[in-house]
Amino acid sequence: MFDRERAISNWREEMSARDLSDAVVDELESHLRDELEAQVRAGVGSEDAFTTAVQRVGRADVLKTEFAKSFTLFDRLKDAMLTLAGIPSSNLATNMNTSQTEPAWATYLKALGFLVPAIFLATVAAIFVVPKLQEICRDVQMPEATAGTFWNLTHSSILVMLTLREHGMLIAGGLVCVVLLLEWRLTQWPRYRRAAIGFGAFLLNSIVLLAFFMMFLAAIMAAPGLRLPK
Amino acid sequence: MRRELVAASAEPLILSLLEQGESYGYAIIQDIKNRSRGELEWTDGMLYPVLHRMERKGWIKSRWAESETGRKRKYYSLKEDGRKAHKKQREQWLKVHSVLAGLWKEKYV
Numbered sequence: 001m002f003d004r005e006r007a008i009s010n011w012r013e014e015m016s017a018r019d020l021s022d023a024v025v026d027e028l029e030s031h032l033r034d035e036l037e038a039q040v041r042a043g044v045g046s047e048d049a050f051t052t053a054v055q056r057v058g059r060a061d062v063l064k065t066e067f068a069k070s071f072t073l074f075d076r077l078k079d080a081m082l083t084l085a086g087i088p089s090s091n092l093a094t095n096m097n098t099s100q101t102e103p104a105w106a107t108y109l110k111a112l113g114f115l116v117p118a119i120f121l122a123t124v125a126a127i128f129v130v131p132k133l134q135e136i137c138r139d140v141q142m143p144e145a146t147a148g149t150f151w152n153l154t155h156s157s158i159l160v161m162l163t164l165r166e167h168g169m170l171i172a173g174g175l176v177c178v179v180l181l182l183e184w185r186l187t188q189w190p191r192y193r194r195a196a197i198g199f200g201a202f203l204l205n206s207i208v209l210l211a212f213f214m215m216f217l218a219a220i221m222a223a224p225g226l227r228l229p230k
Numbered sequence: 231m232r233r234e235l236v237a238a239s240a241e242p243l244i245l246s247l248l249e250q251g252e253s254y255g256y257a258i259i260q261d262i263k264n265r266s267r268g269e270l271e272w273t274d275g276m277l278y279p280v281l282h283r284m285e286r287k288g289w290i291k292s293r294w295a296e297s298e299t300g301r302k303r304k305y306y307s308l309k310e311d312g313r314k315a316h317k318k319q320r321e322q323w324l325k326v327h328s329v330l331a332g333l334w335k336e337k338y339v
Contacts, residue, residue, distance in 0.1 A: 031256045057273075069279070
């Protein structure tokens with residue numbers, strides 16, 4: 001004799017074993033029971049009704065994948081990164097309209113909003129932090145051992161900062177001119193505007209971040225030298 | 231029916247149904263099956279990830295309540311943002327529909 005309650009509780013265990021939460025399984029069970037009752041009312045035998053109902057609700061692993069879509073932290077981070085770089089995310093639904101363009105001002109405003117903190121930090125660093133760091137490095141007379149790739153990298157990141165301080169206005173003006181030229185002459189530009197500007201902003205932010213990291217490392221390496229009496 | 235079309239129409243269908251009043255998963259599926267005369271085949275369970283996603287977006291809200299049979303059921307209803315989303319999606323579907331209808335009319339006149 002088919003024991004409906006037992007079959008349901010076995011089915012529940014199977015669903016829970018696939019990491020579906022209790023709240024979800026409760027809801028699916030309610031659905032399963034509705035389906036069972038409807039079929040039995042239609043004259044289907046209770047065991048056959050159960051088999052069909054379970055099939056209709058679907059397999060636990062497929063459901064789990066669907067529930068998990070885009071809700072893991074990794075997926076969200078990936079989406080955020082791709083969006084910042086101007087690449088639409090395909091995670092939620094098939095993207096059938098890739099040519100959808102946002103207005104130009106929105107692209108530039110977003111890029112600016114994304115860049116302002118980095119520009120501010122870079123300016124502050126170039127004016128106050130870099131000279132101090134250079135002074136410290138000179139005073140301490142960085143040991144020979146630190147020469148090499150690492151020090152070269154640090155040195156060049158400091159150089160980048162200095163270049164930015166000296167020619168910052170010129171570089172910014174140059175970039176603006178390039179963008180203006182692209183807007184004016186290149187008819188294909190609107191298609192690539194979002195991706196290009198997004199990627200450029202992303203790149204600039206990364207450079208500033210890297211430079212900061214390198215300066216921080218340099219400061220740490222120079223620190224022990226400060227404590228030694230000369 | 232094409233898989234992509236079925237997937238894309240799930241949200242507007244649910245929004246339109248809930249626009250008519252509170253409902254629960256099983257009833258939503260039955261309603262859509264009946265209205266499409268079985269043409270729109272959903273795996274029943276697949277409705278719930280969509281419902282939960284819509285709830286997370288703030289379009290719909292849910293509550294557990296006792297049904298007329300005495301069993302507990304989870305009822306869904308539209309929130310204000312859901313109404314807005316429904317209106318927007320409705321306009322988009324109508325636009326697609328009118329372009330297609332216009333083209334087909336040209337073909338057969």
